[in-house]
Amino acid sequence: MSKEKNSTKNHNKVEFILASLIHCFKGGWLYWGWMLSLIAIVVYGAMAYGQQARYGLSVTGLSDQITWGLYIGNFTFFVGVAAAAVILVIPAYLLHRNQMRRVTILGESLAVAAVIVAMLFVTADLGQPLRFWHALPLLGKLNFPTSILAWDIVVLALYLLVNLIILWYLLYNKFCHKSPVVKRYFPVIVVAIILGLSIHTVTAFMLSGNPSRPFWHTAILAPRFIASAFAAGAALMIILFQILHITSKFRLSKGLIREIALIMVFAQFFSLFLLGAEIYTAFYHNTAHDVSAHLLFTSNIGHDNLTLSIYLAIAAGLSAFSILMVRRFRENVSLLNIASILIFFAVWSEKGLGLVIPGFVPTPLGEMAQYTPSTIEIKVAIAIWAVGAIIFTLLAKVAIAIEFGGLRLKRPVENTDTEI
Amino acid sequence: MVDNRSSRRGFLQGTVALTALLAGGCSSSKEQPKTAFEDSVATFFQDNYQVMTKDEIKEVLARVERRVKREYGVDIKCENTPPVADVAFGYALNLSKCKGTRRCVEACVSENNCGRNHSLENIRVLAMPHGTMDLNKSDHYYDHEQVPNSNDWYLPIQCHQCDEPACVQACPVEATWKEKDGIVVIDYDWCIGCRYCSVACPYWARHFNWSKPNLQPDEINPKTHYLGNRPREAGVMEKCTFCIQKTRKGELPACQEACPTGARVFGNLLDPQSEIRYILENKNVFRLKEEQGTQPNFWYFYDV
Numbered sequence: 001m002s003k004e005k006n007s008t009k010n011h012n013k014v015e016f017i018l019a020s021l022i023h024c025f026k027g028g029w030l031y032w033g034w035m036l037s038l039i040a041i042v043v044y045g046a047m048a049y050g051q052q053a054r055y056g057l058s059v060t061g062l063s064d065q066i067t068w069g070l071y072i073g074n075f076t077f078f079v080g081v082a083a084a085a086v087i088l089v090i091p092a093y094l095l096h097r098n099q100m101r102r103v104t105i106l107g108e109s110l111a112v113a114a115v116i117v118a119m120l121f122v123t124a125d126l127g128q129p130l131r132f133w134h135a136l137p138l139l140g141k142l143n144f145p146t147s148i149l150a151w152d153i154v155v156l157a158l159y160l161l162v163n164l165i166i167l168w169y170l171l172y173n174k175f176c177h178k179s180p181v182v183k184r185y186f187p188v189i190v191v192a193i194i195l196g197l198s199i200h201t202v203t204a205f206m207l208s209g210n211p212s213r214p215f216w217h218t219a220i221l222a223p224r225f226i227a228s229a230f231a232a233g234a235a236l237m238i239i240l241f242q243i244l245h246i247t248s249k250f251r252l253s254k255g256l257i258r259e260i261a262l263i264m265v266f267a268q269f270f271s272l273f274l275l276g277a278e279i280y281t282a283f284y285h286n287t288a289h290d291v292s293a294h295l296l297f298t299s300n301i302g303h304d305n306l307t308l309s310i311y312l313a314i315a316a317g318l319s320a321f322s323i324l325m326v327r328r329f330r331e332n333v334s335l336l337n338i339a340s341i342l343i344f345f346a347v348w349s350e351k352g353l354g355l356v357i358p359g360f361v362p363t364p365l366g367e368m369a370q371y372t373p374s375t376i377e378i379k380v381a382i383a384i385w386a387v388g389a390i391i392f393t394l395l396a397k398v399a400i401a402i403e404f405g406g407l408r409l410k411r412p413v414e415n416t417d418t419e420i
Numbered sequence: 421m422v423d424n425r426s427s428r429r430g431f432l433q434g435t436v437a438l439t440a441l442l443a444g445g446c447s448s449s450k451e452q453p454k455t456a457f458e459d460s461v462a463t464f465f466q467d468n469y470q471v472m473t474k475d476e477i478k479e480v481l482a483r484v485e486r487r488v489k490r491e492y493g494v495d496i497k498c499e500n501t502p503p504v505a506d507v508a509f510g511y512a513l514n515l516s517k518c519k520g521t522r523r524c525v526e527a528c529v530s531e532n533n534c535g536r537n538h539s540l541e542n543i544r545v546l547a548m549p550h551g552t553m554d555l556n557k558s559d560h561y562y563d564h565e566q567v568p569n570s571n572d573w574y575l576p577i578q579c580h581q582c583d584e585p586a587c588v589q590a591c592p593v594e595a596t597w598k599e600k601d602g603i604v605v606i607d608y609d610w611c612i613g614c615r616y617c618s619v620a621c622p623y624w625a626r627h628f629n630w631s632k633p634n635l636q637p638d639e640i641n642p643k644t645h646y647l648g649n650r651p652r653e654a655g656v657m658e659k660c661t662f663c664i665q666k667t668r669k670g671e672l673p674a675c676q677e678a679c680p681t682g683a684r685v686f687g688n689l690l691d692p693q694s695e696i697r698y699i700l701e702n703k704n705v706f707r708l709k710e711e712q713g714t715q716p717n718f719w720y721f722y723d724v
């Protein structure tokens with residue numbers, strides 16, 4: 001009896017996977033145009049990566065002086081997006097359990113895509129990427145718990161796993177004509193939230209745990225990371241949800257957008273406040289500890305572009321905040337969109353290159369150095385963004401088809417347990 | 421732990437055997453010369469040096485020699501001389517005597533098979549304007565017509581072989597560690613090239629092979645150590661190892677041999693008769709950036 005049940009279950013799983021895969025190939029010209037352009041970008045970037053694999057990281061703009069750049073800058077940013085994607089849907093979820101479950105699924109999809117993007121960026125940064133297995137448990141020799149980078153590897157992998165489990169549970173049950181049991185999956189979501197906070201905290205610790213790099217060596221780096229991640233994550237979701245509202249069967253409610261916008265205001269407030277606190281500490285006196293910050297804000301090292309982008313980022317962050325503060329503006333869709341785009345840009349430049357590069361200048365031996373990403377680096381980075389877009393598109397497509405489009409198991413389900 | 425180790429080993433060996441089979445080598449008899457492909461497959465599945473058995477190490481050393489022969493046409497000897505008991509290395513540098521000739525840098529590069537590109541120098545000599553200790557005022561690329569320049573004093577910096585090495589703490593895969601005689605080494609075949617160690621080091625003592633080292637066959641020093649000066653590949657970290665290949669055999673490091681002014685004093689900190697002990701006990705020595713808490717084994721001092 002139970003054997004039969006098992007085989008039906010396995011059969012359902014196969015059908016779930018097949019139906020999802022087949023659904024990925026169904027779409028109009030807009031969908032195919034989008035996917036094919038993304039694939040073209042990925043292929044183009046893969047060729048650039050081929051150059052890097054062949055000649056080494058010397059094809060990047062990196063050096064012993066500035067040893068991390070565009071790749072790690074994007075890594076820190078996407079870890080933030082990944083963390084925010086899950087944590088953000090929770091308040092919404094708690095307030096309106098039933099309507100908001102659907103958003104949870106999209107948040108999970110975004111988290112999965114963003115974690116994979118973050119992992120790809122670290123891999124692209126490795127000098128010996130094929131040796132990644134040295135960091136696998138049992139096979140390799142992970143320096144856990146001493147190395148913070150080892151921590152990062154562990155929490156990122158767990159986070160990816162947990163989110164995949166949640167996605168699977170929610171979608172698979174729906175697919176089998178069952179509604180998911182809150183009591184069963186909510187604890188897992190709590191785990192995902194804790195891991196979400198961990199991935200971003202650990203990533204901040206990876207930078208702030210270096211006394212030899214005073215620019216990062218500050219206790220408020222982790223809170224700053226979390227605040228800016230909430231702001232940028234909310235911004236990204238507001239934009240993505242609207243796009244999905246237009247292009248798919250996903251329906252966005254006004255209430256949801258309002259709630260996410262509200263979270264964005266608070267996050268942006270804290271983010272700006274913490275940045276202000278950093279700037280005060282760096283500028284009230286002129287100690288060796290603050291040289292990097294001075295250089296960043298005064299462009300004394302010839303990093304004019306970086307200085308410019310930091311000022312633009314601060315200006316963008318402030319303008320977005322002024323828009324968001326006023327309720328009437330916040331509830332105006334176009335203004336909200338402008339604010340979201342501004343915040344997204346602000347956080348990306350402030351937390352990407354704007355955070356990583358100044359940490360390296362001056363070097364611990366007082367050398368001033370320059371860094372401009374090479375064309376190859378930029379191509380690879382864009383390709384990794386495109387991979388993320390592909391993953392999110394596919395996950396969201398299947399998720400929406402199951403949640404809103406009635407993609408279901410064909411056979412009626414009788415033998416399966418119905419403890420709904 | 422034991423179980424993990426043996427299951428990992430089993431897995432690795434299984435994979436190696438399988439790949440070798442697939443590569444066309446029907447059960448490789450020991451006499452047959454290994455192909456480059458077989459060697460690189462074996463290197464790929466190679467374990468971390470710290471957990472290798474004696475036999476594995478022997479194979480690995482032979483593989484290194486074969487690789488250098490294939491790539492450069494040079495016969496080298498790759499050894500793994502272990503730390504000597506009751507030896508802990510330390511270094512002291514007399515800043516009154518250093519005249520900024522950079523002979524140590526040149527000697528280091530040729531002794532250690534470093535790529536002949538600027539960034540791969542494991543010693544940096546900074547020209548410091550008189551009257552300051554602020555490293556941000558230093559000149560790394562001084563090109564004085566004559567050294568010493570009357571406006572500067574000189575500060576050579578290399579790996580300080582710290583007792584609490586920030587680099588070792590940072591490495592996510594234990595590719596770098598501190599040996600019993602105090603030398604901090606890297607297993608170049610295990611390093612994944614993440615460069616987190618170089619981010620962590622307060623002395624900027626770690627240098628990355630951004631491309632394959634630019635090294636001509638006639639420049640190769642054939643006396644090498646696995647953890648030291650064997651020719652490196654692209655994508656791995658390297659650093660000063662106090663010339664592990666020489667000093668573990670009782671010789672002096674190349675930088676001290678090359679110094680024309682006698683500013684450098686290398687020695688065994690555990691030997692009360694050694695010159696370095698005399699200096700530590702009788703000179704007013706100091707350590708650079710001591711506040712970073714990495715406990716360097718490298719001291720500076722002035723004569724007067």
Ligand code: SF4
Nearest residue numbers: 579580582586587621
């Ligand atoms: S000087 Fe740097 S590389 Fe050398 S042991 Fe200390 S932390 Fe490690």
Ligand code: SF4
Nearest residue numbers: 591611612614615617
């Ligand atoms: S570059 Fe190599 S030695 Fe340095 S932290 Fe990464 S894996 Fe370890």
